[in-house]
Amino acid sequence: MTDPWNSFDPSQLPLFAAIVGIELPVDEYEIAPGLKIARAYIDMFGIPMMSFGAPAKPGAVHPGPWVAVRGTSNFESRAELQLSTELASDIPPRSIIWLIAALLRIHFHTPIRVPVLGNMSFRSMAEHHKKALGHSFEAAPNQVGLFYGQCATISEHGLNALRDTYPKLLRLSTNELFSRTLTIFDEASWMRSIEQSTSLIWTALETVFGLSAARSKARVLARSVADFLRDN
Secondary structure, three states: OOOHHHHOOOOOOOEEEEEEOEEOOOOEEEEEOOEEEEEEEEEEEOOOEEOOOOOOOOOOOOOOOOEEOOOOOEEEEEEEEEEOOOOOOOOOHHHHHHHHHHHHHHHOOOOOEOOEEEOOOHHHOOOOOOOOOEEEOOOOOOOOOOOOOOOEEOOHHHHHHHHHHHHHHHHHHOOHHHHHHHHHHHHHHHOOOHHHHHHHHHHHHHHHOOOOOOOOHHHHHHHHHHHHHHHO
């Protein structure tokens, strides 16, 4: 029997990505030819349960009552990215998804992540559930950030800004310095503590200003940031 998972290659188009932490003011919006962001409703509800007594015998169910533990095994998504075969890019589809997610994490104070990729639109999975497949993507057990809520609505102005920024983001992603800086900065979201995250953000700043070998880094970095803000 053919394994259905062999038919789903998350490095190929078309590809779909559930996004946690944002909602849209419109049903769908084209960011670029072959790339859309759309409303979707996806809940993963596999919540782990706690029991407080041993099973009556090996293999039996734990006795109740049970208590649900809300954690990283569940998510609520209200939007998806749709990458079709019309998308023209030399960058792998998963890298495009990550770039957009990283950009959204910079602009919104909500825990934005892409927990799962799909072989079809999540909006059609209910109807075609026998052929639907999902692939875990950003599955870190924790997420660090300055969050003001669980979900934010992107305004139409924000969608237009995303559309206008996307081609610039693609061009910059081919620059080694930019790519390394953004990767390090975004990785700070997935650390286990604020201290680890702060260390990575500091490293990202050192990288973008070329200060890795500088002495008295705190003073030099502060001056570099001040000069950048003054000139821009």
